Amino acid sequence: xxxxxxxxxxxxxxxxxxxxxxxxxxxxxxxxxxxxxxxxxxxxxxxxxxxxxxxxxxxxxxxxxxxxxxxxxxxxxxxxxxxxxxxxxxxxxxxxxxxxxxxxxxxxxxxxxxxxxxxxxxxxxxxxxxxxxxxxxxxxxxxxxxxxxxxxxxxxxxxxxxxxxxxxxxxxxxxxxxxxxxxxxxxxxxxxxxxxxxxxxxxxxxxxxxxxxxxxxxxxxxxxxxxxxxxxxxxxxxxxxxxxxxxxxxxxxxxxxxxxxxxxxxxxxxxxxxxxxxxxxxxxxxxxxxxxxxxxxxxxxxxxxxxxxxxxxxxxxxxxxxxxxxxxxxxxxxxxxxxxxxxxxxxxxxxxxxxxxxxxxxxxxxxxxxxxxxxxxxxxxx
Numbered sequence: 001x002x003x004x005x006x007x008x009x010x011x012x013x014x015x016x017x018x019x020x021x022x023x024x025x026x027x028x029x030x031x032x033x034x035x036x037x038x039x040x041x042x043x044x045x046x047x048x049x050x051x052x053x054x055x056x057x058x059x060x061x062x063x064x065x066x067x068x069x070x071x072x073x074x075x076x077x078x079x080x081x082x083x084x085x086x087x088x089x090x091x092x093x094x095x096x097x098x099x100x101x102x103x104x105x106x107x108x109x110x111x112x113x114x115x116x117x118x119x120x121x122x123x124x125x126x127x128x129x130x131x132x133x134x135x136x137x138x139x140x141x142x143x144x145x146x147x148x149x150x151x152x153x154x155x156x157x158x159x160x161x162x163x164x165x166x167x168x169x170x171x172x173x174x175x176x177x178x179x180x181x182x183x184x185x186x187x188x189x190x191x192x193x194x195x196x197x198x199x200x201x202x203x204x205x206x207x208x209x210x211x212x213x214x215x216x217x218x219x220x221x222x223x224x225x226x227x228x229x230x231x232x233x234x235x236x237x238x239x240x241x242x243x244x245x246x247x248x249x250x251x252x253x254x255x256x257x258x259x260x261x262x263x264x265x266x267x268x269x270x271x272x273x274x275x276x277x278x279x280x281x282x283x284x285x286x287x288x289x290x291x292x293x294x295x296x297x298x299x300x301x302x303x304x305x306x307x308x309x310x311x312x313x314x315x316x317x318x319x320x321x322x323x324x325x326x327x328x329x330x331x332x333x334x335x336x337x338x339x340x341x342x343x344x345x346x347x348x349x350x351x352x353x354x355x356x357x358x359x360x361x362x363x364x365x366x367x368x369x370x371x372x373x374x375x376x377x378x379x380x381x382x
Contacts (some may be wrong), residue, residue, distance in 0.1 A: 001377070002033040004097035006088060008081075009104055010043055010059055014206065015295035017045035017266065018180050020103055024048045025183070026370035035097060037088060039080070046267060053091070057083045078112060085118040092123045099124045099377045107136060110143035110155060119150045124377045128156045130177075131292030137165055144172050154376050158293055160316035173376045177293040178369035179302030179361055182275055184268040187303075193278050195347050198228040201308075202277035205296055207235035207246045216283050217253050219336045226344045230257060232277055236264035274303050279346070282309035285330040289313045300324075301360045306353035308342045310335075321360035324353055 005023060009016055024034050028050075035051045038044075041058040057080040088100060102109060105127040113119050113127075132140055140155075141164075147153045148171045157164060158177040168174075193199055207213065213233070220231055237243040243262075250260045265273055274280075280300045289312040297314055300307045300323065307324035318326060327338035342349075375381040 001098040002035065002096075003027055003377075004035050004037050004088075004091070004100045006037045006084070006100060006102050007104075008039055008042070008059055008084065011045055014045070014266075015180065015299075016104055019178075021046065021048060021183070022178050022180070022366045023101060023103060023370065023373070024050060026366050027374075029367070030370065030374065032374075037084075037091070037100075039084060053096075055084045055087045078108075081109070081112050082116055085113065085116040089116070089118040089121055092118075092121050092125075097123065099126070101126045101128065101373070103128050105129055107140040107143045110140070110147060110153075113153065114143070114146050119147060119153055121150075121152045124152050124154055124379075126154050126156050126373065126376055128158065130158050131288075132157060132159070132164055133288060133291040134165065137167075140164075141167065141169065141172075144169060147171075156373070156376060160293065160314055173381050175369065175372045175376075176364060177298060178366040179364045180295070180299045181302045181366060182271040185271045185275060187275055192347070192350060195227055198230045199279070199343060199346055200230050200232060200277045201279050201281050201343075202274065202305075203231065203233045203281045204274065204299075205235070207237050207242050212283065212285065213246075214249055214252075215332055216281070216335070217249070217258065219332050220258075220339060221253075221256055223336060223340050223343070225340065227346070229343050230259065231281075232259050232261070232273075234261040234263070234265065234273060237262070271303075274299060274305065277305065279306045279308065279324070279342075282307055282313055283327075283335055285310050285312055287312065290315070298364065301357055301364060304354065304357045304361065306346075306350060306357065308338060317360065321356045321363070322352065323356045323360055325349075 005020065007020060011017060027034050035053060036048065037053045037055055039057055039059045040054045042054070091097065092100065100121070100123060102125070106129065109127055118125065129140065144155045154173060155171070156173045156175055159174050160176060162174065164174070203213070203216070235246050237246055246262055250262060254260055280296065282294065282296050294313045297307060297309065297317065309324065309326055310329040311326040312329040313326070317323070325338055325342050327334040372381065
């Protein structure tokens with residue numbers, strides 16, 4: 001089949017870029033042809049080595065925009081979305097592709113679809129939603145239910161459960177999310193870290209205040225460890241205030257057994273950084289991690305790295321696959337105790353962690369994920 005992907009979210013890197021890559025590479029591995037449809041002037045975070053078609057109307061960006069200006073841009077984006085939908089429908093009617101995937105959508109995409117001719121698409125159209133929180137779910141179901149009569153409109157929710165807050169719909173497809181794999185580097189099977197060798201723990205990703213980096217550093221440096229350990233902190237920043245805050249933290253804590261990297265990483269550089277550590281630290285405390293799959297957790301599973309994380313982070317995964325340790329979300333004292341246990345007992349616990357990681361990697365494999373996507377496209381997911 002010829003599968004089109006409609007991408008309109010511009011990002012220089014991150015898991016949105018890697019998620020699109022999963023779709024492209026795993027679909028091609030199954031023998032399908034993949035093409036992108038993007039707004040005019042769209043800038044990709046990476047080259048996917050597939051054909052690209054441009055739609056009329058440039059993307060609308062919200063970066064650094066607040067207040068009434070953001071509202072006006074939001075309205076402009078809605079108008080552009082109708083324009084893109086119309087062009088995609090015309091392409092589908094002309095036989096340009098056999099199915100269309102919108103890889104990162106929200107209920108707003110479905111709401112706009114109710115007034116667009118794309119709702120009558122002659123080919124399947126998948127709108128992938130990366131989780132739903134309690135506030136989003138009613139809006140999503142309202143929008144999805146209004147489109148239930150249009151059999152080629154197929155909403156997909158990435159979730160770790162069998163229902164969305166106890167609800168199911170025949171026309172809404174629930175799929176477990178995929179792991180992120182090291183696709184650009186050769187990964188050797190790592191021998192167990194020796195007790196006299198420093199255990200390297202990595203803290204990665206975009207710097208955001210909700211990650212409570214400075215609180216983490218204070219707790220980490222106050223710990224009593226019985227084996228050598230070192231912490232690598234990598235952070236990318238998108239806003240000037242975040243960059244300034246991160247630089248202040250670096251100036252205050254660098255040289256105290258912590259190595260910092262203030263740089264965005266993509267592709268092979270990102271993969272090498274993840275592969276270079278023994279374990280990952282994910283102490284984020286935010287309710288959204290209970291409802292949206294944690295990209296860093298699924299990176300850890302893909303790279304086979306044990307984790308120490310808050311119990312906000314996708315508890316359904318840990319219920320079946322104990323890939324590391326958890327601590328009560330937001331409890332810094334509990335984090336300190338968990339850090340000491342995780343580090344001091346790592347050598348004895350690591351085999352259990354790695355056994356669980358191997359099972360989780362098989363269950364959440366990208367190949368399995370894309371096979372489920374194809375079942376939705378082919379009408380076999382019932």
